[in-house]
Amino acid sequence: MEEVLLLSTIYLRIFVSPNANISNERIVWDIYLARKILAPIQIVRFPNPMNGLGYYELPQNYNYSSIICSLSGDTEIELANFDPGDGFRGDGRLINVYYLGGGADDGACDAVALSEKGNRGKFPILGSIYMSNFNDDFGKYLFTHELVHILFARFVNNNNGGNFIQTINMDDPTAPPGAEDQGHSTNEQNLMFPIVPDSSPFVQAYRQAIQQGTPVPQVPRTLLTSSQREKALNSQFVFK
Numbered sequence: 583m584e585e586v587l588l589l590s591t592i593y594l595r596i597f598v599s600p601n602a603n604i605s606n607e608r609i610v611w612d613i614y615l616a617r618k619i620l621a622p623i624q625i626v627r628f629p630n631p632m633n634g635l636g637y638y639e640l641p642q643n644y645n646y647s648s649i650i651c652s653l654s655g656d657t658e659i660e661l662a663n664f665d666p667g668d669g670f671r672g673d674g675r676l677i678n679v680y681y682l683g684g685g686a687d688d689g690a691c692d693a694v695a696l697s698e699k700g701n702r703g704k705f706p707i708l709g710s711i712y713m714s715n716f717n718d719d720f721g722k723y724l725f726t727h728e729l730v731h732i733l734f735a736r737f738v739n740n741n742n743g744g745n746f747i748q749t750i751n752m753d754d755p756t757a758p759p760g761a762e763d764q765g766h767s768t769n770e771q772n773l774m775f776p777i778v779p780d781s782s783p784f785v786q787a788y789r790q791a792i793q794q795g796t797p798v799p800q801v802p803r804t805l806l807t808s809s810q811r812e813k814a815l816n817s818q819f820v821f822k
């Protein structure tokens with residue numbers, strides 16, 4: 583067995599709508615930064631970019647641009663049910679990533695839902711990330727921000743006098759106790775601050791290093807704390 587199989591791994595399924603702007607190696611950037619920020623967690627994407635596009639094309643069923651981050655429950659379910667025939671529909675082991683298009687102001691968002699009851703088992707949560715056409719150097723940490731929200735999601739089964747109430751908790755472990763927003767960091771330099779830190783200093787330094795043939799810069803380690811890394815590592819979506 584190869585040693586690589588022993589490393590912690592996240593599996594993503596990538597979908598792209600006909601309106602989405604994925605120019606300038608956007609998906610490559612998103613995955614590269616997620617790998618660097620979450621290292622040593624490995625990221626594997628489906629479909630395999632070595633055999634074709636490296637993403638599934640969504641059908642032109644919607645004006646995707648108008649639904650980004652204002653998705654109704656129905657649209658999320660319909661997107662989740664879109665089946666490219668890879669055998670992973672409704673599978674809580676993978677995280678679905680949708681490049682939908684739409685205005686840059688909408689940025690990105692994430693959603694979680696419970697798996698169908700019969701198949702809740704070890705992977706009770708379905709995780710999805712929706713990306714707008716915010717495709718510039720400032721917002722390249724957005725994808726990983728949404729990914730970490732999904733990795734913080736925990737299934738909660740509350741026994742309320744014999745009635746089980748099943749919900750999902752998405753708390754950030756660094757949120758101050760009693761803070762209104764338990765899902766985000768209060769540190770502006772942290773990846774999980776509600777407005778993600780500006781990625782352009784890193785991206786520009788990276789491009790310059792490539793041009794000059796010098797070593798590429800390190801992604802700031804301050805983007806996540808050790809408690810955030812620990813919680814992310816213990817997600818149902820991370821395989822060890």
Ligand SMILES: [Zn+2]
Pocket residue numbers: 727731766775776
């Ligand atoms: Zn957020």
